[in-house]
Amino acid sequence: xxxxxxxxxxxxxxxxxxxxxxxxxxxxxxxxxxxxxxxxxxxxxxxxxxxxxxxxxxxxxxxxxx
Ligand SMILES: [Zn+2]
Numbered sequence: 001x002x003x004x005x006x007x008x009x010x011x012x013x014x015x016x017x018x019x020x021x022x023x024x025x026x027x028x029x030x031x032x033x034x035x036x037x038x039x040x041x042x043x044x045x046x047x048x049x050x051x052x053x054x055x056x057x058x059x060x061x062x063x064x065x066x
Contacts, residue, residue: 016038
């Protein structure tokens, strides 16, 4: 993956925003539904849900380490 193709993170200006895909209610792939910064110390994220844009929501990690 060539990271220079992704837009720079507006928050930390170090990482890049990469698109994530999700699956809709009918099981169809929804592409580019969420974007997240590649810098783990930044975690800036942007999600599109029901036509609304949600910026910098707290990240819910799939695996809880604690
Ligand atoms: Zn960032």
